[in-house]
Amino acid sequence: MSQEIKVVRGQPTDEELAAVLMVITAQAAAASLASKRSQLRPEWNAAHRGVRKSFEHGAGTWRRSALPHPY
DSSP, X not given: OOOOOOOOSXXXXXXXXXXXXXXXXXXHHHHHHHXXXXXXXXXXXXXXXXXXXXXXXXXXXXXXXXXXXXX
């Protein structure tokens, strides 16, 4: 990513230019991260959620549902 920055007025020092470039770089990185976050797949819609164990049926299943599973 190579872009040209031109000073049109004043004579900034090297430190001032470095500070401005750091701010611009940080804002560009934050914008890039924000766009990536919006493209992430939400966890509730993840594929592994659809591959869970089905519910048991029958007498006593409500009580057994609170016990730890012996996976």
